[in-house]
Amino acid sequence: MHNDEKEQPYVLTHIKNHVLWLSMNRPTQRNPLSSTMLQTLHQHIKQANENDEVRVIVIKGEGKVFSAGHDLKEMSGKKANCEPDNEKRIKGILDDCTQFMMSLIQSPKAIIACVQGTASAAGCQLVSMCDLAIAQDQALFCAPGVNIGTFCTTPLVGIGRNMHRKHAMELALTGDLFSAEDAMRFGLINKVVGQEVLIEETEKLAEKIAKKSAVGIYSGKLAYYQQIEESIEQAYHTASHAMLHAMLSEECEEGISAFFDRRPPVWKGLK
Numbered sequence: 001m002h003n004d005e006k007e008q009p010y011v012l013t014h015i016k017n018h019v020l021w022l023s024m025n026r027p028t029q030r031n032p033l034s035s036t037m038l039q040t041l042h043q044h045i046k047q048a049n050e051n052d053e054v055r056v057i058v059i060k061g062e063g064k065v066f067s068a069g070h071d072l073k074e075m076s077g078k079k080a081n082c083e084p085d086n087e088k089r090i091k092g093i094l095d096d097c098t099q100f101m102m103s104l105i106q107s108p109k110a111i112i113a114c115v116q117g118t119a120s121a122a123g124c125q126l127v128s129m130c131d132l133a134i135a136q137d138q139a140l141f142c143a144p145g146v147n148i149g150t151f152c153t154t155p156l157v158g159i160g161r162n163m164h165r166k167h168a169m170e171l172a173l174t175g176d177l178f179s180a181e182d183a184m185r186f187g188l189i190n191k192v193v194g195q196e197v198l199i200e201e202t203e204k205l206a207e208k209i210a211k212k213s214a215v216g217i218y219s220g221k222l223a224y225y226q227q228i229e230e231s232i233e234q235a236y237h238t239a240s241h242a243m244l245h246a247m248l249s250e251e252c253e254e255g256i257s258a259f260f261d262r263r264p265p266v267w268k269g270l271k
Contacts, residue, residue: 005029010040012062018055018210019203020048020109027063032071033122035093042100049107052269055210057107058202059130060114066139067123069155070097072148094154097122101158104129105225108218110209114202115139115189118177121152124188128158131221133189134205135180136198141188144175161228163187213267215251 005028012023022044024031031037041059048054061067075090104111113119113127115135120142127133127141143152143159152159152172160168163186171178171186180192193201209217223242227235246252251268258265 010037011044013044015054016203017207018053019206020044020051020054020057022057022059024059024061024067027061027065029071030065030068030118031061031063031123032068032074033097033126034071034074035096038093038096038100042096042103045100045103045107048109052214054109055214056206057109057111058114058206059111059126060116060202063117065117065123066113066115066119067126068118069121069123069125097125097154101125101129105131106222108214108221110206110217110221112202112206112209113189114198115180116195116198118142120144121155124171125152125155125158128155128162128188132205134191134193134198134202135183135189136195137180137192138195139180139183140177141171141180141183142175142177143171146173147175159188213251213255213265214269215249215267216246216255219246 005026008025010025012021012025014021022041024037024041026032026034026037045057048057070093075093110132111130113130113133113135115127115133116139117136118140119127119135121144124141124143127135143155145152145155156168156172159171162168167186170176178186180189183189184192191201191205219242223239227238230238254267255265
């Protein structure tokens with residue numbers, strides 16, 4: 001790591017038009033999801049959840065790589081001078097990663113991955129756990145654990161819930177780099193755009209969502225992620241319960257009134 005990079009925050013932040021941008025800021029290291037990076041990102045998500053000014057969160061990376069995944073030096077089973085604690089150390093990082101990844105789907109805010117470069121292993125997992133993802137056309141995606149004698153088992157939890165099983169296993173069994181077009185075809189990302197318009201296109205999408213009902217998005221997002229893992233009968237029960245409460249809410253009453261009055265709705269927000 002360059003000395004000047006050590007002095008920089010792990011995550012850069014700014015808010016514009018109710019959109020919080022979180023940018024992983026270790027470009028020379030390829031933005032690894034180290035324990036510090038995971039904890040920092042997680043803390044920003046927690047803070048955003050409590051901030052009514054934030055309606056959408058965008059996660060991106062500085063430099064040419066979105067994220068190379070876990071820090072292999074940190075994850076090595078043979079880390080010098082602390083072999084007795086290897087299992088505890090690696091388990092702690094995996095637990096931090098799980099908590100952070102789950103916080104993305106549990107957040108009341110819509111979360112978008114803005115993929116400006118390669119997303120590898122846990123970095124690809126991060127893309128899969130965001131609600132939406134936009135990538136520039138030269139971005140690459142991979143799950144290369146098999147290349148170093150392991151397997152991208154935890155990344156496949158998210159990746160395998162985004163795409164067909166055979167596509168997910170193709171990523172994991174080959175360890176190959178796949179193009180942004182392939183990633184979109186597989187179902188990992190929503191849209192591929194030119195590098196020069198990536199930020200602009202992400203802003204458009206984020207700001208469009210930021211104008212919608214925060215209450216409606218939160219209730220619908222939670223219900224979606226719950227019901228998608230259930231049997232179809234239970235899923236309809238879960239979705240109907242959430243829909244009933246949404247239709248009876250003051251927020252929905254405002255939305256319907258605005259529709260019939262032909263005026264923009266005035267949303268109250270989550271608080």
